[in-house]
Amino acid sequence: MTGTEASPSFRLAYVPGVTPAKWVRIWNERLPDVPLTLVAVSAAEAFDVLRDGGADAGFVRLPVDRTDLSAIPLYTETTVVLVPKDHVVTAVDEVSTDDLADDIVLHPLDDTLGWERLPGQPAIERPATTEDAVELVAAGIGVLVLPQSLARLHHRKDLAYRPVTDAPESRVALSWPEEKTTDLVENFIGIVRGRTVNSTRGRTPTSPASTPADAKAKPKRPDTGGGARRKPAAGKATGKSSGKSPRSGGSGGTRGGKRGKPRGRS
Known part of the structure; x- marks a missing residue:
């Protein structure tokens, strides 16, 4: 932007066939303290009006002389x-x-x-x-x-x-003097381009410092017993019950029980 001074109003030129009502309504909602004045011009005189300061920006028909005017193509007509x-x-x-x-x-x-x-x-x-x-x-x-x-x-x-299927087409653009790209012009460009009221040109994303570190960290999974196994409490069996005491020397004892000495061969 080359200008930051406040302006008492914003003057918008438009050529025949263009209907600026939608953009004017959004302007009045967002900048109620800055009146927007419409300036009806012919297609031939639109560029001179912009150069002579008769309007801050205007809806024109392409082509535009880019030597001293900026332009944003908007749509092509049937x-x-x-x-x-x-x-x-x-x-x-x-x-x-x-x-x-x-x-x-x-x-x-x-x-x-x-x-x-x-x-x-x-x-x-x-x-x-x-x-x-x-x-x-x-x-x-x-x-x-x-x-x-x-x-x-x-x-x-x-x-x-x-x-007419094969005739030349007319393209409509928003144009303004390049050296007079003021804050108000930037505001209108944002409206035409569909930027929301909270968006600005060159807005930086939210700073990481504004977000708590704990909120960014991946939450830990609750302990479901999938880690190191705990030793069973003393006196409790870890396998299925066989109906006999784990300390009994019978055949239903645990595998880890003490085995007797083997008998000698005759």
Whole structure:
């Protein structure tokens, strides 16, 4: 971290299609004394807003110029084609770019997909914004390929969308000026990455000294008689009872009893 000073607020920029509500809620729970202010920006102006200090961090669309900005990729969006509700595309679950070969495919100036080659037939001119392109789709002038979140953002009852299996994809990232990685930025990074309230970046594990030595030692097993055998008490037999006194000289005596002298041979 390069900064430790307190800030009266945290400013979070976000581009169209991104919904930061979940992360804002967690921020308000963990840092209730630091207000979070949302700053809506277009995809094109997001990086200048971060560089000029208009926001402390922001949800942007990749690629990010890593010369002076840091970024953490978060997720990749599904790409869809937006069409009028009566378009033939609505009869299937998904399409490929080849299926759009006969359609006029609109290409707004704020497009975020980075096409190498746009599918379909080109329009006479490019719409200025995605919102303008949506209006043209509703008018039946063409179709529009875009990230699913933007299709949802510009939802209309007279339009529908379907996934495009082989189109470029848009990736969303959290970005901030590298030289302004403050404590508040680190806190927000932790929230986005799913760290718990008790975890911190670089937290050291619990010190061994804090745990009693006796608690770590393996408990001894109770004495179950498996060690050295005890000598039997005097006067007690160690084997099974034969019904005769162990001191008797009969055949039922113990093996360890005194044997008589052998008789001489005749």
